[in-house]
Amino acid sequence: MPALELNTRSLISPLGVVRFFEVFFACTAFSLVSVYHSYNGSNGVWCMFTWCFCFVVTLLIILVEFIGLAQSLPLSWQDFTSAFSMLAALMTFTTSVVYPSVFIANSCSGRDCAYKGSATAMSCLCFIAYAIEVGLTRAKSGEVSSFLATVPGLLKVFEAYVACLIFSLVDFTKSYRSYAGLQWCVAVYCICFIITMFIIILTVGRCLASLPFPLEKALVAYNFLAVLMYITATFVWPIYSFRDFSRTYACNAGLCREWNNRLGVTFLTIFNLIAYIVDLVYSSKMVFVTTPA
Structure with missing residues (x-):
C-alpha cells in the first residue's frame, strides 16, 4: 500500500477554497428542500440527486487530495476532476432552472416558499462555484x-x-x-x-x-x-x-x-x-x- 502524506495546502489553495464553497452550497440546497420534502416527482428527484451527487463527489475529491491518494489511483486525476467540475456545473445550472420553474412558479406560499427560494439561491451559488472551478482548472494557452x-x-x-x-x-x-x-x-x-x-x-x-x-x-x-x-x-x-x-x-x-x-x-x-x-x-x-x- 502506498505511503500517504497529508496535503494541507490542497485545503487552503484557491481551488480548495472553491470546493469547500461547492460542498457548503450543495449541502445547504438539499437540506432546505428536504425540510418540507419539496422534491416530489421526477423533476424534484433529479434536483435532489444533483445536489447530493455533487456534494458527495466533491467531498471525496477534497478527501482524496488531502490524504495524498490522488497520484496512486489508476486514473488520470486531473482529467477526472476537470470532467466532474464541468459536469457538476452543467447539472447545477439545469437544476437552478428546473427547480424554481416547477416548484416556485406554480405553487408557492409562506415559509415553504421561502425555503424553496433559498434552495434555489444556494443552487445558483453552487453553479457559480463550479463554473469558477472550471475556469481555474482549464488549460491556459x-x-x-x-x-x-x-x-x-x-x-x-x-x-x-x-x-x-x-x-x-x-x-x-x-x-x-x-x-x-x-x-x-x-x-x-x-x-x-x-x-x-x-x-x-x-x-x-x-x-x-x-x-x-x-x-x-x-x-x-x-x-x-x-x-x-x-x-x-x-x-x-x-x-x-x-x-x-x-x-x-x-x-x-x-x-x-x-x-x-x-x-x-x-x-x-x-x-x-x-x-x-x-x-x-x-x-x-x-x-x-x-x-x-
Missing part, C-alpha cells in the same frame, strides 16, 4: 495539460450531457417511432453520445496512449462527422416531429408537455451542433496550427 482540461475536452463533457438531456425528452415523447427520419435523428444522438463517452472514459482511464492511431487527427475526423450528422438532425427532427402536431392541437388534446419536449429536443440539437462545430474548430487548430509540420 500554451500550457501542457490533460485533455479534458482543454476546451475540446470540456466540450466533450458538454456534448455528452446535452445528449443525455435529449434522451430524457425523446424517451418521454416516443415520437421517433412514427417516422424513419426521426429514427435517424435518435441514431445520430446515440452514435455521437457513445463515441464521446468512449473518448472521455479512455482519457480518464489513461488508455489514450494505447490507441493504434493518432488521437488528435481521429478527433478532427470524428468531430467533422458529428457536425455533418447533427446538421441533418437539426433539420430532420423539427420537420417530422411537428408534422401535423401544432401547439394548438397538442394543448387542446392535452399533449402540451409532449409538444414542449419535442421543442426542447429541437433546441438541444442546435446547442449540440454548435458545440461540435466549436469542438471541430479547436481540434483542427490543435492539429493543423499548433502542431509543427
